[in-house]
Amino acid sequence: MLRYFFRRIGMVIPTFIGITILAFALIHLIPGDPVEVMMGERAVDPQMHAAALHRFGLDLPLPVQYLHYIEHAARGDLGVSVVTNISVTNEFFTRFPATVELSLCALLFALIVGVPAGVAAALKRGSVVDHTVMGTALTGYSMPIFWWGLLLIMFFSVWLGWTPVSGRISVEFDEPVVTGFMLIDTWLSGDPGAFRSAVSHLILPTIVLGTIPLAVIARMTRSSMLEVLREDYIRTARAKGLSPARVIVMHALRNALIPVVTVVGLQVGTLLAGAVLTETLFSWPGIGKWLIDAIARRDYPVVQGGILLIATLVIVVNLLVDLLYGVLNPRIRHTR
């Protein structure tokens, strides 16, 4: 067990070093002079130019710069935003809870709808239900989610007026930030109006971000369920006279969900990529919108730091999923 853990962790280290090199190289790959690019239209006199180069440490040889970068990054110092003068790590962690909250809700939505839909499709294989679920899933999988979001806003927010158009909460509520999770913070504040406002702001972004994971989960549940239903132990359970519901839930679904869990773990990347679009569309103050805004403002320290942090996050979550899978499934940890 421990050997598997260490081997798996060991495999991640080169990837992680690669990511730091990539993030570091980013600023040097920009065509033209980085200082002029960051200063934009403003005229730069040579003295200011040299000062800026020095400030960013860009006047040192590359390997030295990289070592400096790593040294600072290890201490959690990823530089300072050119626009706001706030440290990149700070900016990241103030916005991170918003993205996590949205992603968790989206994942939950995808599971709650996707797993039963997949099970129903598998049980009624070849029926109208099956074709409907699979057709919908394929459509969801092919959906440009930013357009899907626009449609939902148009229908539910503008025409029906049921949900707000953007943001995390109405401006009249100003609740203290405790956890950064709007649902928890408004709940703690004891103001039911604020909580309702937070929930109604969450609904559409959750659906939009959850659509692709939902499609993937429904398809995966169906095929995995079909696989399991063919097993001998299911026939045995049925022959024993157990109720169909018990056979489906206790015997089939439990085993069918193992591959689904892995797929869920691998959706982190999809969620973060989707968050960029969803957050931009709904003006959701998370890390996706932060990154896009930074690119538009040519705030390169933020772009660099954001990419490093997001990639680290993906690597860590994928590693955890793998380790968890190794715990659940002994066959994995004994193969090379």
Add this chain to the structure above:
Amino acid sequence: MAELQFTPSVASPRSFLALREFWKQFSKNRGAVAAGSLLLVLLLIAVFAPWLVPHSPIEQYRDSVKIPPAWLAGGSWHFVLGTDEAGRDILSRLMYGARLSLFIGFVSVVLALIPGIVLGLIAAFFAKWTDAPIMRSMDVLLALPSLLLAVAVVAVLGPGLANTMMAIGVVGLPGYVRLTRASALGELQKDYVTASRVAGAGSLRLMFSQVLPNCAAPLIVQGTLGFSTAILDAAALGFLGLGVQPPSAEWGAMLASARDYIDNAWWIVTMPGIAILITVLAINLLGDGLRDALDPKLKRMA
């Protein structure tokens, strides 16, 4: 292969048979055939757009701003799908958009596929020296979620058509490298490879004329699905303002400013999205059909 004796001898009977076998499998899947036909129509529209469009895609009819589609009150058959906020004909823009989207999809798949195949084959053939460096570098690219990697590439290169294709190509690269390597490693175990080696075939010949054709099926499937991802990602970049720049009629870019017209001109919001959805859906259906027909082993996968 009872059919063999009935087949008239053609230039290359083996590939002809394979093609017929493929078509027999593929044509059973009516959804995939329909999707393929639809794509063919889209392709024709894209190629012949300059002759088919009713109006110029960038001509602004200043006195016909936000005209609804023809079947609605206030619409006119002059502008079948209506006009946008600047008075441009939406149908013409969509037709030119098909041109851009299919072009971006095709080029970015090729940009990823060719280096992907070469790197994958190298990693499989010269595993001792090249496997670890190549595969670990691909892991680095895989650590960034697809769209974010594209965004990062565009952040460096700047927005625009060529850079969009480049960015999406980089995103697709690791998938092709891994797939080629895995299939090639499987093929390398087989006797025909040993036989060719003994017969004196060099590594290059083995790689490209012996092993690669046998890895083609999964690559074709992955390439098709990569085509739909590429179109979606290109549209997403366009929507974020990081892709093809206005006034080019790119489907995603057409949606970038659509938000402002949600409450008074729904057709500006809906039309480009329908075009993206239909195209991507058709490609995915076609990909599923190709997978089932070319690679029966994968049939059971989700």
